[in-house]
Amino acid sequence: MKSSLVFILCVLIGLALVACQPADQVDLVVTDIWGRSSPASAENAAFYMNIRNTGRVQDSLDSAEIDICDSTQLHETNIDDDGVMSMEHIMKINIPSGETVSLEPGGFHLMCLGLKSPLEAGEEIPIKLSFAETGELQVQAEIREG
Amino acid sequence: MTSTISKPDQERTHPKDKFKLYGLALGGLLAGLLLGWLTISLLSGTLVFGSPSFHGTVIGSPAPMSDFTLTGHDGQQVRLHDFRDKVVLLYFGYTYCPDVCPATIAELSKAMKELNSKDREKVQVLMVTVDPDRDSPEVLGQYLSHFDPSFLGLTGTDEEIAAAAKPFGIYYQKKDGTVETGYLVDHTATVATVDKDGYLRLIYSFSTPGEDIAADLKRLAKD
Numbered sequence: 001m002k003s004s005l006v007f008i009l010c011v012l013i014g015l016a017l018v019a020c021q022p023a024d025q026v027d028l029v030v031t032d033i034w035g036r037s038s039p040a041s042a043e044n045a046a047f048y049m050n051i052r053n054t055g056r057v058q059d060s061l062d063s064a065e066i067d068i069c070d071s072t073q074l075h076e077t078n079i080d081d082d083g084v085m086s087m088e089h090i091m092k093i094n095i096p097s098g099e100t101v102s103l104e105p106g107g108f109h110l111m112c113l114g115l116k117s118p119l120e121a122g123e124e125i126p127i128k129l130s131f132a133e134t135g136e137l138q139v140q141a142e143i144r145e146g
Numbered sequence: 147m148t149s150t151i152s153k154p155d156q157e158r159t160h161p162k163d164k165f166k167l168y169g170l171a172l173g174g175l176l177a178g179l180l181l182g183w184l185t186i187s188l189l190s191g192t193l194v195f196g197s198p199s200f201h202g203t204v205i206g207s208p209a210p211m212s213d214f215t216l217t218g219h220d221g222q223q224v225r226l227h228d229f230r231d232k233v234v235l236l237y238f239g240y241t242y243c244p245d246v247c248p249a250t251i252a253e254l255s256k257a258m259k260e261l262n263s264k265d266r267e268k269v270q271v272l273m274v275t276v277d278p279d280r281d282s283p284e285v286l287g288q289y290l291s292h293f294d295p296s297f298l299g300l301t302g303t304d305e306e307i308a309a310a311a312k313p314f315g316i317y318y319q320k321k322d323g324t325v326e327t328g329y330l331v332d333h334t335a336t337v338a339t340v341d342k343d344g345y346l347r348l349i350y351s352f353s354t355p356g357e358d359i360a361a362d363l364k365r366l367a368k369d
Binding site for chain 1: 241242243244245246248249251252255284285288289290291292293317321323324326327330332333334335336349351352353
């Protein structure tokens, strides 16, 4: 009898511990952040990355800032069945709980407008990402050979 | 009077027959294995009879492609028929496009690096701008030389570009962007391959790896 009481108590304590974790916990892991080295004449550039949400609540990437660009927008490229590509300015990129969202060529990307100087292979470019839940994250993009 | 009751040979369980039986079973098993392997290999494409297939979508125009006249980034007049005896990779894009166009040109540049110098001489990459207002010959030249100095940028009047795009089924359309981007151009993001005799042979969809394109070019360069 006594031992079963102890058992029930332990179960309750365990439940309480789990419940005490913040309900809105978001955990974002940003990897593989890169851009392509750019021609001297290029006025803009794209940046890519993988964003993994290991938390329990959906987050969204709302904006990004890159110092070497006059402005940075979130864009999505779509390619239809006839191979026609179309690029759209989007307001946010949702990062659902437990999923990895890839920003990659031919899909989501950070569109850097008004590139102030060409991107050189090997260079590291700081990017400030702003998420609805997580807030700001400072990351470094690696510039790869075009 | 003599052995009238003897059984015919084949009905006897002779030791020789036993071997025959085992042989048959083993043969059957091997035949089954071979048949299964062939089926799987053919279905999965790891085994191909005859010449290996191309990586691009095989098109095969009924006649050589009609000619076009445009202006090269060096200011010279350029016609498609100037490149008879070369394999031409033809792409329609614009330098203001930051995502799909550099990704495609970078794969073409990778494909060229995979070729030996003899094959490379047999290949010409042409990029026709679908944004002649922003892509001056100088801008095109600077842009392409970043990827490969042999790539040739082409521009022209709206009519000349439209005439060049039409036979290849290339669609392009200006559309409004944001204040910051200015206008954007939707366009077909495929690469057309014209063989040495001027026939359209292959179409590469977006994100075809440079290595795959190089494998096809090695064959077309020798044709």
